[in-house]
Amino acid sequence: MQEFFEIVRKILAEQLSRDESEITMESTFEELEADSIDIVEMIMALEDIYNLEFPEDDLEDYSNLGDLVKALYEYLQQVQK
Template identity: 50%
Template sequence: MIFEKIAALLAEQFSVDADSITMETTFEDLGADSLDIVELTMAVEEEFGLEDMDEDDLSGIATVADLVRYLKGKLDD
């Protein structure tokens, strides 16, 4: 469920097919720059009802799998 929502957000933001996004996809693969990451963070916060995505936490997120793990941890709190 989390992966599907993330894939949809990434597909929309980066104009790629959601089916092309895997857990191993990196944000670098998608051509993300720092502005893209900020926009993605805001979209993720809105989608998942989060208000406290910490910049330090996000610095270790490089792949879709990293983001899914991060969100599972936040949502289980």
């Protein structure tokens, strides 16, 4: 899970022109100034890395980055079985 988060953090840092240390599991998208397009682009980058499609439904339901990372990681674990 930590390794997955590090990949997400690196992608977001590049997309948002932020230092990786500013991005934590507790970060809200508002704090990061990330909009839905930024989040979809991050998910698309993850899809390229893992060669699969993540569900992009209900992205607005996640209150912080950690919640989204956990959901994406759980999905990844399910499809890799």
